Amino acid sequence: MHQYHIAVIVGSLREASLNRKLADAMAEMAPLDFIFKQINIGDLPLYNQDADAHPSEPVKRLKADIKASQGLLFVTPEYNRSIPGVLKNAIDHASRPYGDSAWQGKPAGVIGVSIGAIGTALAQQHLRNILAYLDVPTLGQPEAFIHLIEGFFDEDGKVNPGSKKFIQTWMDSYVAWVRTYAV
Template sequence: MSHYQIAVIVGSLRKDSFNRTLATALAKLAPSEFTFKQVGIGDLPLYNQDDDGNPSASVKRLKNEIAAAQGLLFVTPEYNRSIPGVLKNALDQASRPYGQSAWAGKPAGVIGISVGTIGTALAQQHLRNILAYLDVPTLGQPEAFLQVKEGFFDASGNIGPESKPFLQGWMDRYVSWVQQHAG
């Protein structure tokens, strides 16, 4: 049986982020041969092409953590109908210099949660567009546009009983996607 290391990129820096809680709870739904590691993106400098030849230690760390993973899980909020700037910066940093992207070929899942009724639908679509350009095979179905409501998370931060069957199905499909596409 293979082991799969998944790099989890949470698009929120907020300490009590719903998306960070979701990322942690989702990892508990995966089989034991999957390990999920949340990758820090809050310490990255803003992308500047002038730095391509001499990336910062945090950029090197990010690229190494992505390279070591067999799959990616993006868990992001929606800011102003798109992805947060911190997530776009991480995507840019680990994809540069041109031709040396750490993202290329890594199978990914995209999910997110918000207080709004459309969840993170537009942010996910924008993220999928970027990932397509970066040559990241991304799970298309099922889509998961989640809204934080009373009972979505239990007192321990796990997925609540009403949402668990759907998210277990999402995780099962994601696991299959990674197993099918991981090199």
């Protein structure tokens, strides 16, 4: 059986991150041939072009993990109507130096959960703009701007049955997307 290794980039460093919880729950909804690995972005130095010629070990690890994957899953909160700085920092590191982007051609999905009424709609749009520039084919539909309501996650961290159907539909579309575009 062919396996698809998916690099999961959670845009939050918080230990009790809702988006990390969502990423964990979603990984359980995928078929068995999809292997999800959350990529550590918390130890990356701030991006500085002067370091492109001699990247740190965390940057080398980040790029290697992305290059070894057949797909990307971005699960991010929204900070001040955009993506978190830690996520942008990781994107910048893995896209540099110019001409050596680890992101290029990797099929991606973008999703997120927030307590805000519009979920992560604006963060996702900003992220999609960045990914388009980086030549990352990104799943367009269905969109999922998840507004966290009480009971969305059960005590075991699983998505409640009513919301699970929606998330499963998104996951099924994502899986088909990766299978179509993975190189």
